[in-house]
Each structure stands twice: as structure tokens, then as C-alpha cells.
Amino acid sequence: MPPKKRKTSDASIEGQNGTYAIKKGRPDLHRPHPNAKQTEDFGIVLRDNERCEAYNNGTLERPIETLEKACRETAQKRQSITPGNAVVHWFKRDLRLHDNRALHLAYQTARENQNPLIALYIQSPQDLAAHITSPAQVDLSLRTLRQLQRDLGELDIPLYMETQETRKAIPRRVVELCQQWGAKHLYANIEYEVDELRREAKLVRLCAENDIHFAPSHDTCVVTPGLLASQQGRQYAVFTWWFRSWLAFLKENPDYLEVSEEPGSNPGDARGQFANLFNCAVPEAPRNKQLSDEEKSRFEKLYPTGEHEALQRLEKFLEEKGRGYEAGRNIVAKEQTSVLSPYFASGALSARTAVATAKRVNKNHLDRYDQGYMTWISEVAWRDFYKHVLVHWPFMGMNKCFKPEHTDIEWEYDEEQFQAWCDGKTGFPLVDAAMRQMRHMAWMHNRTRMVVSSFLSKDLLLDWRRGEQYFMANLIDGDFASNHGGWGFGSSTGVDPQPYFRIFNPIRQSERFDPDGQYIRRWVPELRSVQGNAIHDPYDRGAAATAEKHGYPRPIVQHAASRDRALERFKRALKK
Numbered sequence: 001m002p003p004k005k006r007k008t009s010d011a012s013i014e015g016q017n018g019t020y021a022i023k024k025g026r027p028d029l030h031r032p033h034p035n036a037k038q039t040e041d042f043g044i045v046l047r048d049n050e051r052c053e054a055y056n057n058g059t060l061e062r063p064i065e066t067l068e069k070a071c072r073e074t075a076q077k078r079q080s081i082t083p084g085n086a087v088v089h090w091f092k093r094d095l096r097l098h099d100n101r102a103l104h105l106a107y108q109t110a111r112e113n114q115n116p117l118i119a120l121y122i123q124s125p126q127d128l129a130a131h132i133t134s135p136a137q138v139d140l141s142l143r144t145l146r147q148l149q150r151d152l153g154e155l156d157i158p159l160y161m162e163t164q165e166t167r168k169a170i171p172r173r174v175v176e177l178c179q180q181w182g183a184k185h186l187y188a189n190i191e192y193e194v195d196e197l198r199r200e201a202k203l204v205r206l207c208a209e210n211d212i213h214f215a216p217s218h219d220t221c222v223v224t225p226g227l228l229a230s231q232q233g234r235q236y237a238v239f240t241w242w243f244r245s246w247l248a249f250l251k252e253n254p255d256y257l258e259v260s261e262e263p264g265s266n267p268g269d270a271r272g273q274f275a276n277l278f279n280c281a282v283p284e285a286p287r288n289k290q291l292s293d294e295e296k297s298r299f300e301k302l303y304p305t306g307e308h309e310a311l312q313r314l315e316k317f318l319e320e321k322g323r324g325y326e327a328g329r330n331i332v333a334k335e336q337t338s339v340l341s342p343y344f345a346s347g348a349l350s351a352r353t354a355v356a357t358a359k360r361v362n363k364n365h366l367d368r369y370d371q372g373y374m375t376w377i378s379e380v381a382w383r384d385f386y387k388h389v390l391v392h393w394p395f396m397g398m399n400k401c402f403k404p405e406h407t408d409i410e411w412e413y414d415e416e417q418f419q420a421w422c423d424g425k426t427g428f429p430l431v432d433a434a435m436r437q438m439r440h441m442a443w444m445h446n447r448t449r450m451v452v453s454s455f456l457s458k459d460l461l462l463d464w465r466r467g468e469q470y471f472m473a474n475l476i477d478g479d480f481a482s483n484h485g486g487w488g489f490g491s492s493t494g495v496d497p498q499p500y501f502r503i504f505n506p507i508r509q510s511e512r513f514d515p516d517g518q519y520i521r522r523w524v525p526e527l528r529s530v531q532g533n534a535i536h537d538p539y540d541r542g543a544a545a546t547a548e549k550h551g552y553p554r555p556i557v558q559h560a561a562s563r564d565r566a567l568e569r570f571k572r573a574l575k576k
């Protein structure tokens with residue numbers, strides 16, 4: 001059955017009917033959650049559950065609706081704006097020329113009006129701090145900007161970059177720059193996090209007041225958030241149903257997989273006209289986001305810079321590993337996955353291009369022919385799914401769980417155990433290997449992300465939000481929606497989660513997904529000489545002397561007892 005279209009959103013943000021209004025001055029929305037005292041020590045602001053209810057029953061406007069309303073209410077004004085002397089594209093997490101919706105629109109407008117196109121990037125240390133962006137990701141973005149500047153330069157398009165310390169100042173600054181350059185048209189792609197949507201809404205109004213045409217574009221998802229709904233007109237909370245609807249939508253609307261052309265060269269003498277904007281210095285990483293020289297060169301080797309690399313990796317992966325993906329993707333030592341997530345996160349690669357390319361090599365099918373390609377397409381769809389979820393249930397971006405009762409679970413805050421988990425010293429070899437892989441590569445295999453998130457939240461019963469934060473602070477592919485979604489799955493507190501009573505046994509997971517211990521031996525040198533099955537549980541399987549000799553820690557918890565404790569704690573909160 002084809003999906004019904006949701007009423008509150010569309011591929012174009014303009015022309016919608018808003019039905020919600022913010023009820024201002026509601027103290028219930030600011031009341032702290034009973035667990036807030038404990039979480040605030042870890043920078044986790046936790047409000048009571050009324051906020052979720054307010055979004056769910058429509059008495060609190062969603063940030064996407066705030067943006068839609070701003071676009072709707074300024075639409076008439078926008079129509080009256082005449083072309084200026086330039087068109088601006090504001091790059092954010094869309095650092096590519098290929099298949100970039102807003103950039104393409106910007107170039108079209110520039111060409112129609114014989115205007116030069118100017119590209120803009122603003123680094124905001126406050127934004128990086130708020131999103132806990134890892135130094136590895138900051139470095140990748142800055143490297144990508146350098147590459148982008150070169151590519152744009154070949155088209156005579158300048159890339160102006162600067163740092164704005166205060167995130168609140170950004171909308172005003174963007175308008176100022178447009179005015180300085182005589183630009184009457186501004187383009188940008190929408191970011192779906194709560195603060196970003198609200199900022200975008202503010203900018204839409206500010207631009208309209210200042211005679212600048214700005215209506216941001218949907219770009220980062222293959223299918224725009226808000227377009228898929230169940231027969232009852234609701235947002236799906238279960239991936240399987242949502243994915244069916246996603247596939248049906250793309251079959252009905254194949255244009256959603258059409259990639260946008262790259263911009264062409266600027267007309268006339270753009271170099272002469274905007275000479276001071278060419279050769280702009282790429283911003284420095286803020287102090288607390290800097291890498292050592294050794295880390296820089298390590299990450300650059302692991303994740304070479306830019307969209308050309310991303311597109312090559314995509315083609316190579318599909319050609320060499322795509323068919324074997326379904327069979328091999330869970331074997332953690334096999335390196336059967338694409339490792340494209342850093343490029344999706346920095347925007348060097350669009351999800352649309354990824355799915356369109358996979359469809360092409362899969363004889364033009366999304367859900368037939370080769371199982372490897374089909375599964376890979378469905379994995380890329382998970383990325384869309386979690387963004388749809390965040391847009392519809394914005395409280396998920398406010399430290400809340402999908403179901404309010406899950407926010408009531410009583411978590412532990414044992415610092416020593418948390419540190420052992422971070423350091424890869426829990427005494428559970430697969431968990432430790434994974435945490436050390438992340439420390440070295442700023443990346444972790446999906447299977448082990450599931451294992452370590454389950455271990456933190458169930459075996460250690462530590463607040464999953466601390467793990468979520470630690471991942472963001474360390475992953476090169478940190479992406480709020482996917483990370484939150486993954487942690488919601490592992491801790492059984494999110495949408496479509498692992499049921500709370502199904503608790504991964506880290507030793508069993510190790511036997512299944514690293515059967516010969518190759519991954520463990522690679523990342524845990526203390527266990528390299530351990531033979532056979534003992535690699536999964538050295539202290540209980542006759543390799544205690546070797547493990548001890550090399551300083552490998554004993555397990556910090558007993559899985560069976562921890563499991564019982566977790567079940568009891570979940571049941572108590574869920575009143576089972």
C-alpha cells in the first residue's frame with residue numbers, strides 16, 4: 001500500500017498549513033525530571049516528561065513547524081525581492097559540489113541573473129561544543145573545506161570562511177555578509193537538529209525583513225522528513241514498516257533519487273569583483289578541538305579528504321564488497337562495510353547519491369536482485385529513519401527517551417566502571433577491542449557499537465546518555481540522529497529498540513561475530529598470544545595466566561548477575 005503523505009511537511013518547505021502554536025509561559029515544560037540532579041553533573045539537562053506529551057498532543061510546536069511557518073509567512077515578501085549583485089550559498093554539513101540541492105539552486109539563480117555565486121562557511125565553536133563534535137570530525141571538515149576551496153576556485157567561485165564565537169550571532173552575521181556583497185538571494189540546506197531548525201526559522205524572517213530571499217532546502221535525507229506516514233497518518237516508530245513506505249515512496253517518486261548537477265563557472269570577472277574573498281584562510285580548529293600532528297596524519301591516512309575520495313570509495317565498495325555485504329557485514333574483523341559514514345557526516349557524500357549508485361549497480365532495483373546491495377540500501381535508509389524520528393519527536397534531542405517511562409529508569413553513575421569502559425579495560429575482550437578501535441580510528445564497527453552500548457547500559461547499568469556523549473566526542477562520523485538512535489536501540493530506550501529483556505551476552509556476541517578472535521587480537525595486544533576459544537573469555541577458559549602476565553584486566557562485572565539487575569531495574573521503571 002503506498003504511503004499517505006503527511007500534511008505538515010513537504011519536499012518544499014514553503015506553502016504549508018501550520019496547525020500548531022507555542023503555548024508560551026508553561027512552567028510544566030521546564031520542570032526538572034526527578035533524576036535531573038544526578039544527570040546534571042554530567043552536563044545532561046533533564047526536564048520532566050510533560051514536554052514529550054506537549055509535542056505528542058500538538059500543544060507545542062515542533063521546530064520543523066516553526067521553520068515551515070516562517071517560510072510560509074514570508075513567502076509573499078520573498079516573491080517581491082529582485083535580484084541583487086550576487087547569490088550566496090551557505091555551506092554547513094553539506095561540504096560537496098556534487099549532488100547538493102541548495103548549491104544547485106543557488107547556481108541556477110546566479111546563472112539566470114548573470115550574478116556571481118559566493119560560497120560561505122561559518123565555524124561556530126559554540127555549535128561544536130553544543131554538539132560535542134569530535135576533534136577528528138572538526139579536522140575532517142576543515143580539510144574538506146580546503147579541498148572545496150580549491151574545487152570552487154577552479155570555477156572562479158570564492159569560498160569565504162570565518163569563525164563566529166557566539167552561535168546566536170550567526171543569523172545576523174549571515175545577513176550582514178549578504179548585504180556587504182550586495183546579495184539578495186541566499187541558499188542553504190536544512191539541518192534537522194532542534195537548535196538548527198529554530199535558527200533557520202529565525203534567519204528566514206530576518207532575511208525577509210532585510211530584503212533577502214531565503215528559503216532553505218531539504219537535502220540530507222533521501223526522502224524528506226515528514227513525507228512518510230502510516231495509514232492512520234502517523235509517523236512510523238518501527239523501522240520495518242517505515243522502510244516499506246520509504247521504498248514505495250521512491251518507486252512512486254523516482255525524482256527523489258535524481259542527483260543535482262554541480263555548479264559551473266562564475267560568469268564575468270568574479271575574481272576581480274570579489275578579489276578579497278578568494279584565498280581566504282580556512283579557520284583553525286578551536287583549541288579544545290585540536291588534534292596532535294600524529295593524530296592528524298593518522299586520520300588523514302584513514303579517511304583521505306573530500307568528495308572525490310568519497311565518490312571513489314562508494315564505487316569501489318559497491319564493486320568489490322557490495323555483493324558480499326549481507327553475508328559479511330556483521331563479522332567484525334572482515335572489513336566488509338563501506339566506512340563511508342565520515343563522509344556522510346561531513347556532507348562530502350550525499351545519501352541520495354549513495355542510494356542512486358547502489359540502485360544502478362543493482363540492475364536498477366532497490367529491493368530486488370542482489371541481497372548484498374539491497375541490505376546496504378536498507379542500512380543507508382536507517383540514517384534517514386533516525387532523522388525522520390528526530391524531526392517528529394524533537395524531545396529525543398533533549399535527553400529524553402522515546403517513551404516517557406523509559407526516562408524514569410534509575411541509572412548508575414559509577415565513575416570507575418565508566419572509565420574502564422572508555423579505556424577498553426572491562427575484562428570483556430570484544431567490548432575492549434571495540435573501545436580501543438574507536439580510540440585509534442575514531443570509528444567503530446556497527447556490530448560492536450551495538451555490543452558496547454548494550455554493555456554500558458545493561459551490564460554496567462550506566463546512564464546511556466554518557467555513552468552517547470562519549471561516542472559523539474570521539475567518533476569521526478558522529479551524527480546526532482544516528483548516534484541517538486543507535487544508543488536508543490542498545491539501551492532499549494529508543495524507537496524500535498532492542499527489547500529490554502533481550503540483553504546481549506558479550507561473550508556470546510564475541511563467539512558469533514569474531515569467531516576466530518582476529519578483531520580482538522588486533523586491538524587488544526595483551527591477548528595476542530591467547531589461543532583458541534579462550535580469546536573470548538580468557539579468565540574463565542584457561543588463559544588466565546597469559547592474560548594476567550600481559551596485564552589484561554579481570555571482568556569488572558559478572559554478566560549473569562548484571563543481567564538480572566538490569567531486568568529488575570527496567571521492570572521497576574516500566575511497572576512490569
Ligand SMILES: Cc1cc2nc3c(=O)[nH]c(=O)nc-3n(C[C@H](O)[C@H](O)[C@H](O)COP(=O)(O)OP(=O)(O)OC[C@H]3O[C@@H](n4cnc5c(N)ncnc54)[C@H](O)[C@@H]3O)c2cc1C
Binds near residue numbers: 339382478486487
Ligand atoms: C550505539 C550506536 C551509535 C551509532 N552512532 C552513529 C553515529 O554517530 N554516526 C553514524 O553515522 N552512525 C552511527 N551508528 C550507525 C552505524 O554504526 C554506522 O553508521 C556504521 O557503523 C558506519 O560504518 P559504515 O559506513 O561502514 O556503514 P555501512 O555498513 O557501510 O552502511 C552504510 C551507511 O548506512 C548508514 N547506516 C548504517 N547502519 C546504520 C544505523 N544503524 N543507523 C544509522 N545509519 C546507519 C551510515 O550512514 C553508513 O555509513 C551508530 C550505531 C550504534 C549502534
